[in-house]
Amino acid sequence: MGAYLVRRFLLMVLTLFGMSVLIFVMLRLVPGNITDIIFDSAGFVNPAKKAAIERQLGLDQPIVTQYITWMAGLARGDLGYAFVSEKPALDEILPRIPVTAKLAVLALAFSVLFGVPLGVISAVRQNTGLDYVLRVVSLSGLSLPSFWLGLLILMACVHWFGWIPIYRSSPDNFWQEIALLSIPAAAVGFRSSALVMRLTRSSMLEVLRQDYIRTARAKGASEPSVNYDHALRNAVLPVVTVIGIEAAFLVGGLIVTETVFNIPGVARFLVEAIRWRDYPIVQNLVMFIAIIVVMVNFIVDMAYAALDPRIKYEE
């Protein structure tokens, strides 16, 4: 177990190092940096001024030097300065994280609360009308673009309540903020709930065909007891993995939904930074996302091994 942990940890570090190189090179591969964008819009280019700004931002340095500067800064907890706002990147990123985190947790809660029970119902009533309806609903959940779902929700609010649930920077209290965030969270969570539901269903169906389920029935266990005590407990394991992975991949939905609902979170900020080629923000945010994804995968693997005694560590 100890050796496995160490090996997994080293792989994780290697992956993150690779990601940092990849994102760094990708951002700088193509000609055109923030100075080009600024001077393009100005319509007049004074090469000396442009060069001065590039020097100030460190863009005149060789790419390897730029990379080492970034890494050395990261090691000290210094993320550099944002190009656009000229504030420390950390001060730009940190205040935007809580809103996105709350949104992500709410979306995840939504997907589990709807996905798991509906998946179980769909499996227990396999091939009934209800099962077909639930399957079509879950498939449509995977088909709706989440930004469009967000727009439809906005439209419904305007139509029925004459009011748009736009996020204000200072909600009065915690519960009001949660209530306000739960609407965009539903837009993000709908897609994940469809995924969770499909997985719960297929995992449940696989378990329901096992011998020990037949044994449970044979010894006279009631149908709810068979479904929930015997089957669900085992069926939920693979779902746990997917919920973990989904947690990291909610980011895609968060990006578009924060844009639709005008939420000042970190996901929308990433898109703005990408548009402006604000390297310090983009590379640090992308690394932040990659760290979360890799860590979640790691934790899920560990949790899975702990929950399922059949999984062994040797290789």
Add this chain to the structure above:
Amino acid sequence: MAVIDHEAELARAGANVRGPLSSILFFARSYPLGALGALIMLAFVATAVFADAITAFDPLTTNAHDSLAPPGDRHTLGADFMGRDVLARIIYGARISLAVGLGATALGCLGGMIVGLMSGYFGGWLDLTVQRLMDIMQSLPLLVMALVMAASLGPSLTNTIIAIAIPLVPNVARVIRSSTLALREMPFVEAARAVGMSETRIAITHVLPNTLAPLIVLATAQLGSAILVESALAFLGLGVPEPHPSWGRMLSESAAEYVRTAPWLVIFPGVAISAVVFGTNLLGDAIRDMLDPRQRF
């Protein structure tokens, strides 16, 4: 060459299949939802191909007089701020969706197939290196990866296709690699080796064709997500540039502000995206059930 013959498999399963027409009917009867998906996809492709014959309006012609005209006799689905016909833009937008969806899926599958086959068949340090590289690429969500790619490549149709195709590669490579690993140990590979075939030739003529079933299953699933990512990129302003009419960008132009004043600009492009992706998902599920019986429930 040892390849599973699906016609023969169907016949053995008791299906009365003679010729392509009856096997299509067999498919429709066994997988009604899949057949519906196939119909939606057929309509989508036909719309894209015959766009100029279907609508009399040009999707790019602006007309100040018709600005924000609601759905009615002249414009069936209304007109946008610049007086362009929404229906025409949706019809021509099918071309962009189809081009990016098919292009990115084909490119991503081709890349993933080559990488997965090499890494699975030849193994060793090549496999190790490739797997670590795939780990790195998979540590970012699809949309984030595509966003960064699209931004660094610059806006164009080709670049959008590439930006979506590259993040698809690891998914495909993983699946092809694992089925190659199993196929590598099959007796027919050993037989081919015994008659003196070169390793590269074995990989291409004997292993590759047998990985096609999982590849097709995966490709239909990726097609839907490629179309969704294209629309999200366009919505965020980093997708296919003007003047191409893209469904995602039609929504970004109209977003928030038109929710109140011109709902037709918000509803119809989204219906188009959802319908097409729904079609790919229905078809994908049916194809998976058909080709991958282990997952059938």
